[in-house]
Amino acid sequence: MGLIRNCRALLFTGAIGLASLLTLFEASTPGLSGWALALVPYWLALAIAWSWMLGRAPGRRGWALWMFVPLVLVLGTVLLVKIDAPLHARFALSGPSLERYARSVRSDYAADRWWGLYWVDEVEKIPGGARFMVTSLTMDWKSYGFAYIPDRAPDPEEGRYEHFKGPWYIWSDGP
Structure with missing residues (x-):
């Protein structure tokens, strides 16, 4: 069970990383292209998956640790886009x-x-x-x-x- 959970955590973190990279690339040009519309459902699916995975593992200490990395990626992406970095x-x-x-x-x-x-x-x-x-x-x-x-x-x-x-x-x- 631990290996499956770690695999899911790793895949989810990779999916968040990919979404962050695509978002940063999109924000590196003036104006938002049509590709930004494709990112919206991708981020929405990740948010739904995140809440589903958090809801399935209440009270497990290991989940809190792996959720920290995607949270930092999301907050870092939002901050970098906000300041036009x-x-x-x-x-x-x-x-x-x-x-x-x-x-x-x-x-x-x-x-x-x-x-x-x-x-x-x-x-x-x-x-x-x-x-x-x-x-x-x-x-x-x-x-x-x-x-x-x-x-x-x-x-x-x-x-x-x-x-x-x-x-x-x-x-x-x-x-």
């Missing part, structure tokens, strides 16, 4: 590559390729910089990406921009 970390690793390309972008852009850790669907030269679309279809029917505009602040008539850091902005396009 995945987005900032992925961008910090990709920023030099994106900036190098943004400085040399021409009107005949190369899209559908990796720039740093982001798959760039579309590149557009704009006055004073460039825009990179990294999330093409989101839950709010918008496209999101990064805009590199080092010499000026973007004009509100040019689109929706939100300052990110330094000369970088998060931009969105759509309804």
